[in-house]
Amino acid sequence: MEKQLNLPIPTVKRFPSYLRILHQYHEKGEEFISATVLADELGLKPIQVRKDISYTGIEGKPKVGFEIKELVKVLNHVLGWDNTNEAIIIGAGNLGSALACYNGFKAYGLSMVGLFDSDEAKIGKQVGALKVMPSSEIANFIHEKRIVIAVITVPAKVAQKVADDIISQGIKAIWNFAPIDLKVPSSVALQRTDLATALAVLSVKMQNKLDSSEEDLG
């Protein structure tokens, strides 16, 4: 078994940005990059970058820094982006359909292979490359395809029931877009992305900016 890395979440959150810069420098023909350059590009402190990268086990070379190809490979591996995980989406409403159509996940090792809904009017509808399947088929689908990742885009009031059901079928990671805090066993990974809350924060920030600029004027 591989050594467990126990990566701090803030470090994980910076890894996609590191990868982006590394790809840019690779495209420019660079072979090495220093922690200082990476830090400058992202507005971080070099010591932070060095500490983050130390978790991967990669060591920089004196004067030149980190080998870009090697670092890209290891970061992709740590993030699980170097192999493709198949995932299902539960809830074929607007958001679920949008995510089913979004091809961008493939770059991050995620492939949406099933889209489910309990609304009979939606069953059989073509959404991007997927056809909406009835919720009654979720359990079989998970077992047959050995799916471990599910994206939940159902309304808040049914999200916990959906989560309980799919966890009992073997789902190990849930990406929850429903506006509710799901309760899951400690063995299940959970990540929440709440567009409504992001929009609420933006809206209030904008109002505060507008208010203070009016104060400035008068």
Place this chain on the structure above:
Amino acid sequence: MEKQLNLPIPTVKRFPSYLRILHQYHEKGEEFISATVLADELGLKPIQVRKDISYTGIEGKPKVGFEIKELVKVLNHVLGWDNTNEAIIIGAGNLGSALACYNGFKAYGLSMVGLFDSDEAKIGKQVGALKVMPSSEIANFIHEKRIVIAVITVPAKVAQKVADDIISQGIKAIWNFAPIDLKVPSSVALQRTDLATALAVLSVKMQNKLDSSEEDLG
């Protein structure tokens, strides 16, 4: 001018959840709700709920709590969800198109009225209710429709340039889905939603859970 509320962001983030519970209790026929009930529903402490709501100026009544209708109205107002803001989406790739098709934003007072791209192959394409327009028309569109909110879904390497351009045309709030930290003047509200980072965190959390369950077994 209205009194500026200066809401703390963590408070703002809880408001959408309060609204969801309030709607549930309203549907059940309830007229009042206590801070304790709201807190229980969301796994918060009653003192936190009371403090959050105190920012709105609404006061609870002894024994019965807050009047649901009044609290819904004020929270929607504070969040800017009681009037519709028109917004544009810049970048008609997979994610931009997905967001253009997503009708769920209307409930939060946001209506997507324009979708732009610099790629000629995409111009004129119908995406949901919108037709992709050329980037060269953004400035006119912002002025004519008095747009202040923009959603950025372009690749990271052009996102800062796009942001600079639209801010110079009068955009006051940017919802950034590009995987990069944009630099904007202090007068502009900025909110970032990064799906790649959310997915990275989920992926690593899952790996850590799987690793530790293997350790348990062995």
